[in-house]
Amino acid sequence: MSDRASSDRVNQLLKSLEGKLDSAAILLGDAISEGYAADATAKGAMPLAVLRPRNTQDVSVILAAANAVGQPIVVQGGRTGLSGASRPEAGEVSLSLERLNGVDAIDKAAQTIIAGAGTPMQIIQQAADHENLYFGVDIGARGTATVGGNIGTNAGGIRVLRYGMYRAQVMGVEAVLADGTIISSLKGLPKDNSGYNLSPLFIGTEGTIGVVTRACLKLHPKPKIERNAFVALPSLAAVQELLARLRVELSGLLSAFELLFPNIYEKTVNYMGIRPPVETGAGMYAMIEIQGQSPDQDNERFEAALAQAIEDGLATDVVLSNSMRESQALWAIRDGINDFLFSNGVLIGFDISVPLGRMQEFLDTVKVPIDAIDPENQTYIFGHMGDGNLHYCMFTDHYEAIAEVIFSGIQKVGGGVSAEHGIGTDKKHYLKYARSEAEIATMRRMKTAFDPNYILNRGRVFEAPASFGGALEQH
Numbered sequence: 001m002s003d004r005a006s007s008d009r010v011n012q013l014l015k016s017l018e019g020k021l022d023s024a025a026i027l028l029g030d031a032i033s034e035g036y037a038a039d040a041t042a043k044g045a046m047p048l049a050v051l052r053p054r055n056t057q058d059v060s061v062i063l064a065a066a067n068a069v070g071q072p073i074v075v076q077g078g079r080t081g082l083s084g085a086s087r088p089e090a091g092e093v094s095l096s097l098e099r100l101n102g103v104d105a106i107d108k109a110a111q112t113i114i115a116g117a118g119t120p121m122q123i124i125q126q127a128a129d130h131e132n133l134y135f136g137v138d139i140g141a142r143g144t145a146t147v148g149g150n151i152g153t154n155a156g157g158i159r160v161l162r163y164g165m166y167r168a169q170v171m172g173v174e175a176v177l178a179d180g181t182i183i184s185s186l187k188g189l190p191k192d193n194s195g196y197n198l199s200p201l202f203i204g205t206e207g208t209i210g211v212v213t214r215a216c217l218k219l220h221p222k223p224k225i226e227r228n229a230f231v232a233l234p235s236l237a238a239v240q241e242l243l244a245r246l247r248v249e250l251s252g253l254l255s256a257f258e259l260l261f262p263n264i265y266e267k268t269v270n271y272m273g274i275r276p277p278v279e280t281g282a283g284m285y286a287m288i289e290i291q292g293q294s295p296d297q298d299n300e301r302f303e304a305a306l307a308q309a310i311e312d313g314l315a316t317d318v319v320l321s322n323s324m325r326e327s328q329a330l331w332a333i334r335d336g337i338n339d340f341l342f343s344n345g346v347l348i349g350f351d352i353s354v355p356l357g358r359m360q361e362f363l364d365t366v367k368v369p370i371d372a373i374d375p376e377n378q379t380y381i382f383g384h385m386g387d388g389n390l391h392y393c394m395f396t397d398h399y400e401a402i403a404e405v406i407f408s409g410i411q412k413v414g415g416g417v418s419a420e421h422g423i424g425t426d427k428k429h430y431l432k433y434a435r436s437e438a439e440i441a442t443m444r445r446m447k448t449a450f451d452p453n454y455i456l457n458r459g460r461v462f463e464a465p466a467s468f469g470g471a472l473e474q475h
C-alpha cells in the first residue's frame, strides 16, 4: 500500500474516533517518541499514530473503528519483547496499553490479583508482597514488561520450574476482539467448566487473536526462606544428574536451576569486576535456588543435598548464600550475563528449548557446522536448565546460515524454536522446524476466525495472506 493510501486510511480512522476518546488518547507527528517504534531488539517503522486507551471500552471503540477501515494495529505493552511482535511495521498504528496501568483488587483468601494490561510485572510483585503473598513469574525486564505483554508472550523466566509459565498464573482475562467485542472472564474461579474457556486463547498468541485489557492472576504463599547456591560441576551430564536428584530430594522446595557455560561465567564475573564465587576452570556452572516455608528443615535439606553432591563428585565447589545480600550477589551474576553480552556489540540470541535427555546430542550436532560456517564465532550458552531452555547466544555475521543449523538441529531433537520469547516477525520463517503444517494451518484458521481482516499484529507468528500484503498464497 502506498504512503498516501496509508495516511488516507489513518485519517479515516481518526475521523471516526473523533469525540470518542479523551485528549491524551491520540499521539500524532512529533508527539510520538522514538520508543514506540522499537522493541528490545531493534527499531522498526514509526507508527502513523499512537492510540492510548484509558479502559476496556476505549479499546473496543478503537478496534471496532480500525476493523471497519482495515487499519493494521500493532499491540504494545512495555515493548521489551525480543521477537519483533511489538515492533511496528510500515503503515501500522500503535495501540499502547500503557494507561491501563494499576491493580484493581487483591483477594487474599482466593490468592488472586486483578490488574490492568499495562501494569508492569514489578507492580504485581510488589502488590502481592504487600499482602504477604507472592507472584510466581520473574524476568529481567520486570520493571517495564507488562501484564498484557507477559500474557501475549506467555513469559517464562527463572522460576518456571516451580510455578510454571505465565500461562499457569492466568485465572482469566478481559479482552477485546478485533471487531470490538468485549469478553470478560475475571471471576477467578479455579474450577469453572461452564463451556469453552476462552482466556487461554490470548496466552502466547502474541496479540494476534485479541487485546487483553485486564487479567486475574494467581498468587502464591510468600516463601519464608529463599536461599541460593552457586555450584561448579565437572560436566553437563553432572548438571543433569544433579537436577534430577534435587527434583526428588528437594521436592516442593526447588525454585530455580540456572545453567551457565564456563566462558559466560568467567567473562561475566570479569566484566562485573568481582571475585568469582566458585572456582574458575570447572566444566559447568549452576545457580540453584530454594524457596520454602520451614526455614530450619529447608536449610538442612538444601545443605545436605549439596554436601552429598560434592561427596558423590557431582559438584566440585559450592557457595551457599547466608543472607539476603549474599543471595542477591549470586543472582546479580546471573542477571549480569545480559549486561556483559549487550556490552559487546550486536548479539544474536537463540531462545530454544531442548528435551533434557537430548541436550548434549543437540550441542554436538550444531557445533561442527557452526564452526565450519564461522570459525571466528563467539558462542555463549546459558539458560533455565530446569525447563530445558537454552539461550544460545553468538557474535557472528552469518546469522541466516547459522539459524538454519540451529533450528534444523532443534527439529532433529524435537525441541522448540522459541522457548519463551515468542515468534513475532523475527522467527516466523523457522516456525516450521517446531510445528507441523497441520498445526500452522490450524493457527491460521484461528486467526481468520477471530480477526478476518488481519488488523491485529499482521504478519506476526506467520505470514498474512497476499491480499493483506503478506507473502502467503491463498488456496
Ligand SMILES: Cc1cc2nc3c(=O)[nH]c(=O)nc-3n(C[C@H](O)[C@H](O)[C@H](O)COP(=O)(O)OP(=O)(O)OC[C@H]3O[C@@H](n4cnc5c(N)ncnc54)[C@H](O)[C@@H]3O)c2cc1C
Binding pocket: 039, 040, 074, 075, 076, 077, 078, 079, 080, 081, 082, 085, 086, 097, 117, 138, 139, 140, 141, 144, 145, 146, 147, 148, 149, 150, 151, 152, 153, 154, 155, 156, 157, 158, 205, 206, 207, 208, 210, 211, 212, 213, 338, 420, 421, 457
Ligand atoms: C532484559 C530483558 C530480560 C528478559 N527476560 C525474559 C525472561 O527471562 N523470560 C521471558 O519470557 N521473556 C524475557 N524477556 C522478554 C520480554 O520482557 C517478555 O517477552 C515480556 O513478556 C514482554 O512484555 P511487554 O509488556 O514488554 O510486551 P511487548 O514487547 O510490548 O509485547 C510483546 C507481545 O505481547 C503483545 N501484547 C502486548 N500487550 C498486549 C495486550 N494487552 N494484549 C495482547 N497482546 C499484547 C504484543 O503485541 C507482542 O506480541 C526479557 C526482555 C528483556 C529486555
